[in-house]
Amino acid sequence: MILTQEEQISLPSEKVEDAMESPSSALNTDLFDGIPLVSELPESPPTTAEELKGLRVKHRSLDEKRREALNKVLDLKGSIRVFCRVRPFLSTDKKRLRDPISIGSEKVVVRSNSVKKEFSLDKVFPQEAGQEDVFLEVEPIIRSALDGNNVCILAYGQTGTGKTFTMEGTNKQPGIVPQVLEKLFSLAARDNSISYSFSMSMLEVYMGSLRDLLAPKLPARTHETSSKCNLNIQSDPNGFIKVEGLTDVSVSDLTQASRWYTKGRRARSTSWTNVNDASSRSHCLARITIARSGTVEGVKAKVSKLWMVDLGGSERLLKTGATGQTLDEGRAINLSLSALGDVIAALKRNRGHVPYRQVLSWVLSLKLIVYIPFFGLNSKLTQILKDSLGDGSKVLMLVHTSPCEEDVGETTCSLIFAKRVRAVESNKEIPEVNDASEKVYLFGPNQPAMLQDLKRHREKTIVELNQKMRDAEEDCQKVKNQILKAEFLLHENKRLYSNTYLPPEDKESPRIPTEDYKEAMETPRIAEIAIRRNSSSSLPRFMTSTVASRHRQGVADGETNLRTRSLKLTQSSLQFSGSQSLSYSDPHFRTVLRSSSKMSRHAEPKTSVTDITNCKDLDSRILSTPRQKKVTASHPNLRVATLCHHRRRMSDLV
């Protein structure tokens, strides 16, 4: 509402006179109903830091609940989980006579001649399973990595069964690594109470030595095979493993991370074998180091590692037709895989001693002394992964198998490896006993029913925990939105306070306190501005404004504007706290942010009717939810504006 000139003039003259006599008291009268005085503004802004602190504490406790539930789920499922993925038939596969393997959701049955073998796993992905199905099972441990746990995802299997396909995938069917990278960055971006920084390393364990895959390329004429070969593995007193000299690039977004990953995988050693045109001749390890630190107090700083490992193919050396160097590569791969199996099995048994460094004796006992140079004196693979396989870590092994009849032998070997890795932990809760007589011995005749009960109970608990986790996550999100709003208001209010007395765009003008209103009011020249605005420029010289009067008027206008905005922010605060369902992505809220920053850039310190109209417009946009307190900004604002005009007019009359 904008008052006409007549209405402005008809404002009760006593009030205006009062105001002119004692400006500060006049500002307290009902002329300024509902508008806080600049001098009356409290020391701290109205959206309190206390309120924000409370919200952050609430957020932390909800996040803690979510983390606890996730950890319990992962523990119940097993901190070392073993999946099996069966590759689809390829055009190059020999014609099949019958399917050698049949697949259940958690078991694989392999038939070879008249022998039938059954293997239980945590999950089996059939031939038609897509990359996204696999990733769905991987996803929870990505969260766990962001929460500060070490995570290790390993692709194991016979050569040519799809390990690289699962880990890397193709452009159209991205594998685990690209999906993990995407998920990591999107999850990290969603949480503003924790600041994450990521770095990436890639290395290859080739013939028992380490090769840095992200190291800068050496000039073509250099005779060295690589600038970074045979890196040293060090362990600090806390058991944290460090690979000395390994390139570790910091990656701030998905694009950067993908670029480095592409660079690393191109540097990997591959060669042709009878079984796979581009067979990986090494173990390829990609590591994401996640450093988390709280942006608010109470959030612990932590560093965790997320390993994604494409193991070299376990292979029957004769079958692959490997000779010379390729044969040696195959042997080296097989040996380190066995060592890895030993380590994981030992970890699962929670044995006091884990044979990270026992490959030497193992190699000697098998009279494989000729391969010692390939390993150094221990398995590099298990040494590197040591701190990511042990206590508190989450391990996920994807065992790959072929669907072909001619591969039944390798398929059986891979599944025996899976069983060995998996067996001990699953025995903790659900004994896995295949032999019928053993079952009766261990559990009596009711064993199948007991096993089923145990399993059902575990599944029920997992479902309940998952629900708890989802609830906590939802609540977390709601509180996060409230924090964002509170932060926004606090920031705006702080800015407002810091600008209260000094219009930022007029740095040279002196700071004029409120008392100066009096002087400004008492000076008849103040009227000149109003006159200049409202009438033609053909005024007598004594009525035109001076620099000082213009400045004073500017200050008065600026202060009026600030008071107007202060009222709006207070009002907005009320609205926001009453409407928690508004989200940061809410178009209204975004409009407010935009309008607000626009206003702060362009609307200070001048006050005009247009500004006020804009404010009113802004107000109507922000307050789309029911109001708690019906304070329409337009009235007091306009009254202020009107008063300014009116004052000028009255003083003009004096």
Ligand SMILES: Nc1ncnc2c1ncn2[C@@H]1O[C@H](COP(=O)(O)OP(=O)(O)OP(=O)(O)O)[C@@H](O)[C@H]1O
């Ligand atoms: N699930 C799948 N869907 C479609 N194609 C697949 C799948 N799994 C594997 N393949 C195809 O099978 C071939 C061999 O796969 P891949 O190279 O990933 O095997 P690998 O186990 O990594 O072998 P190596 O150990 O020799 O490196 C590739 O052409 C790949 O595209």
